[in-house]
Amino acid sequence: MNMMVIHGPNLNLLGTRKPEIYGKKTLNEINSEILCYAKENNIKVEIFQSNSESEIIDLLHKSKEIFQSQGIVLNPAAYTHYSYAIADAVEAIEIPVVEVHLSNIHGREEFRRKSVIAPFAMGQVSGFGGHGYILAMDALLNKKRRG
DSSP states (O other): OEEEEEEEEEEEGGSSSSSHEEEEEEOOHHHHHHHHHHHHTOEEEEEEEEEEHHHHHHHHHTTTTTTOOSSSEOOGGGGGOHHHHHHHHHHHHHHHHEEEEESSSGOOGGGGGGOOGGGGEEEEEESTTHHHHHHHHHHHHHHHHHH
8 A cells, every 4th residue: 555644834843842742752753653654564655744835735636646645644733724725635636634633633722623624534633642643544554455
C-alpha cells in the first residue's frame, strides 16, 4: 500500500513549541516512527511538511497521480479550523484521508474545536501525540485489507 503523510504548519517546531501541549518528540522522531511502522507493514510512505496552505493543496492534488497514494494521513494543524481550500481538496481527491492532531482539539480553546476538514475525512485521530499518526496509518491499512 502507498500512503502519504502531510504535516502542516509549525509542526517543524515540534519538541520545542509548547511541549506541554504537543509533546517533546521532534518531527524527525515522529517521522522515524512512521517509517518504522511503514517498513513493518509493507507500506510505501511519502512524508512531507509544509507551512504553506498552497503547498498542502498541491500535495493533495498530486497524491494519486504522482505518488500513487491509496491513503493519506493529514495533520492540517491550524489550517484545520478555517481552510476551506484544504477541505475542498480533501473532498476532491477521492482518496481516504485520516485527519490527525497531536493534542485533543476538542478539549482546547473554542476556536480549535471545529474542523472544516473532518466532514470530508474518513476519520479523525486526536490527543494521542505522535502515536496518532500510527493509529491513522493502521486505520487506512485495515480499510484497504477489508476493501
